[in-house]
Amino acid sequence: xxxxxxxxxxxxxxxxxxxxxxxxxxxxxxxxxxxxxxxxxxxxxxxxxxxxxxxxxxxxxxxxxxxxxxxxxxxxxxxxxxxxxxxxxxxxxxxxxxxxxxxxxxxxxxxxxxxxxxxxxxxxxxxxxxxxxxxxxxxxxxxxxxxxxxxxxxxxxxxxxxxxxxxxxxxxxxxxxxxxxxxxxxxxxxxxxxxxxxxxxxxxxxxxxxxxxxxxxxxxxxxxxxxxxxxxxxxxxxxxxxxxxxxxxxxxxxxxxxxxxxxxxxxxxxxxxxxxxxxxxxxxxxxxxxxxxxxxxxxxxxxxxxxxxxxxxxxxxxxxxxxxxxxxxxxxxxxxxxxxxxxxxxxxxxxxxxxxxxxxxxxxxxxxxxxxxxxxxxxxxxxxxxxxxxxxxxxxxxxxxxxxxxxxxxxxxxxxx
Numbered sequence: 210x211x212x213x214x215x216x217x218x219x220x221x222x223x224x225x226x227x228x229x230x231x232x233x234x235x236x237x238x239x240x241x242x243x244x245x246x247x248x249x250x251x252x253x254x255x256x257x258x259x260x261x262x263x264x265x266x267x268x269x270x271x272x273x274x275x276x277x278x279x280x281x282x283x284x285x286x287x288x289x290x291x292x293x294x295x296x297x298x299x300x301x302x303x304x305x306x307x308x309x310x311x312x313x314x315x316x317x318x319x320x321x322x323x324x325x326x327x328x329x330x331x332x333x334x335x336x337x338x339x340x341x342x343x344x345x346x347x348x349x350x351x352x353x354x355x356x357x358x359x360x361x362x363x364x365x366x367x368x369x370x371x372x373x374x375x376x377x378x379x380x381x382x383x384x385x386x387x388x389x390x391x392x393x394x395x396x397x398x399x400x401x402x403x404x405x406x407x408x409x410x411x412x413x414x415x416x417x418x419x420x421x422x423x424x425x426x427x428x429x430x431x432x433x434x435x436x437x438x439x440x441x442x443x444x445x446x447x448x449x450x451x452x453x454x455x456x457x458x459x460x461x462x463x464x465x466x467x468x469x470x471x472x473x474x475x476x477x478x479x480x481x482x483x484x485x486x487x488x489x490x491x492x493x494x495x496x497x498x499x500x501x502x503x504x505x506x507x508x509x510x511x512x513x514x515x516x517x518x519x520x521x522x523x524x525x526x527x528x529x530x531x532x533x534x535x536x537x538x539x540x541x542x543x544x545x546x547x548x549x550x551x552x553x554x555x556x557x558x559x560x561x562x563x564x565x566x567x568x569x570x571x572x573x574x575x576x577x578x579x580x581x582x583x584x585x586x587x588x589x590x591x592x593x594x595x596x597x598x599x600x601x602x603x604x605x606x607x608x609x610x611x612x613x614x615x616x617x618x619x620x621x622x623x624x625x626x
Contacts, residue, residue, distance in 0.1 A: 240279035240289070243626045248274040250359065252617040253302065256313045259610040266305035266313035270298045272359040276325065286332050290342075292325035296359040307392075317359040320392045324363050334373020341365050341388070345519070346380075346404055348447070350484070351420050351428055353519030358390045362517070368402075376408035387517065397463045399423045412437050425466040425516065426453040426478040443490040451482040453513055467510045480504045480513035480537075488544065495546035495556065505537030505566040512537045512565075525560045525577040526597035527611040534606060537565025538574065553584035553592075562602065573602030586618075593617040 250272040257265035276292035297319050298308060305315040327340025344364050346352040355362040368382035381403050387396040400423045406416040416432040430451025437444050459473035467476050481504040488497030501524070503513040512533040524530040524540050539562070546556035562574035577599040584592045595615040601608040 243279040246276040269302035349519035423458040479509040497544035499542040527599040571603040575602035
C-alpha cells in the first residue's frame with residue numbers, strides 16, 4: 210500500500226487555516242513575523258576514479274534555495290516553514306553521471322523539489338512538528354541531511370521535542386518517507402527515531418538513542434561528548450558505542466534495505482560500532498585524532514552501515530566507503546589545521562583504512578588525504594576549496610584510486626519582512 214507523505218498533512222493544516230479566514234482583509238491575518246532565506250551555491254566538481262572503465266567527471270552545478278518561516282494566524286508558538294530548492298547544471302559543464310552515461314558519478318542531478326514544508330507548535334517546553342523537515346542528529350553519523358550534496362535529504366515526519374528541563378533534550382519522531390538526494394529517490398518507510406541528551410556539565414554530555422529503521426535494523430547506542438580548557442588550550446572529545454539488531458519494524462509493502470532479502474521478517478542484523486576522537490585548539494592551531502570501527506557482517510546480513518547518515522562527512526571525502534565493506538571498516542584519522550582568522554581556515558585530514566576482518570589474509574583498504582580551505586569573502590558569501598585523494602589498498606577489496614576536488618561559492622541571505 211502506497212504511503213501518503215506527511216508533508217501533505219502540513220499543507221492540509223495550512224489550507225484549512227486559510228479557508229477559515231477567507232474573508233480576512235490582508236495577508237497579515239494569516240502570517241506574521243515572516244523571515245525569508247535565500248541561498249545560492251555554485252560549485253565545480255571534478256572526479257576521477259582510476260581503471261573503472263569510465264571517463265573522469267566534471268560538473269558545474271548551482272543550488273538555489275528559497276525559504277519562508279512565519280508565525281501563523283497570530284497564535285503564539287504556532288509556526289510554518291516552507292522551502293523550495295533547485296539544482297541546475299545549465300548544460301554548461303555536465304560531463305558526469307547521471308547527467309550523461311559513461312562518466313564517473315557526481316550525484317548532483319538537475320532537479321527541483323519542495324525540501325521543507327511543515328507546521329509546528331511550541332508550548333510549555335514541548336514542540337510538535339508535522340510535515341517535511343531536514344533532520345540532523347548529533348554528528349549526522351546515523352541521521353543526517355546529506356547537506357554536502359546540492360539537493361539535501363529530507364524527512365516526512367511527525368515529531369515531538371521536549372526541552373522543558375534545563376540541559377535535557379528529548380525527541381521522538383515517526384518517519385513515513387525519506388526524500389533522498391537523487392532525482393526520484395523516495396524511500397517509503399515506517400521508521401521511529403528516539404533520541405535523548407543530557408548535559409551533566411561542560412565536560413560531559415550523555416546522549417542515548419534508538420533509531421528503528423524499518424526493514425533494516427535497530428540502532429541502539431550511547432554517545433559521550435564534552436569540552437574543557439587548560440589555559441589557552443581548548444580540548445574536546447567524543448566517545449560512542451552502538452549496536453545494530455534485527456529490525457523491530459518491518460513491512461513487506463515498503464522497500465527492504467538489505468540486499469538479497471525478500472522477506473523483511475527474515476532480516477538478520479548483528480553488528481557493532483565504536484568511535485573515539487579527541488581534538489584541541491591552541492592559538493589558531495587545530496589538531497585531532499580519531500578511531501572509528503564499523504564491524505563486519507559476522508553471521509548477519511550486512512556489516513554495520515548507516516543508510517540515513519550524511520556519509521560524505523564520515524570516512525573520507527572521496528566517498529569510497531559510502532557503503533561499508535562486508536569485512537567491516539576501521540578508520541584511523543589524524544587532523545591538522547590552522548585558523549588564519551580573517552584570512553580563512555585550512556584543514557588537512559589523513560585516513561588510514563583497514564578491514565575489521567581479513568579477506569584472504571589481507572586487510573589493507575587504503576588511505577586518503579583530504580584538504581579544505583574556507584574563506585569568508587564578504588558578509589554572507591564564502592569560498593571553499595576542497596581536495597580528496599584516495600590510494601587503494603589490497604587488490605582483493607576491488608577499490609580504485611580516486612581523486613576529487615571542488616571549487617565552491619556559497620551566498621546566504623536572511624531577512625525579516
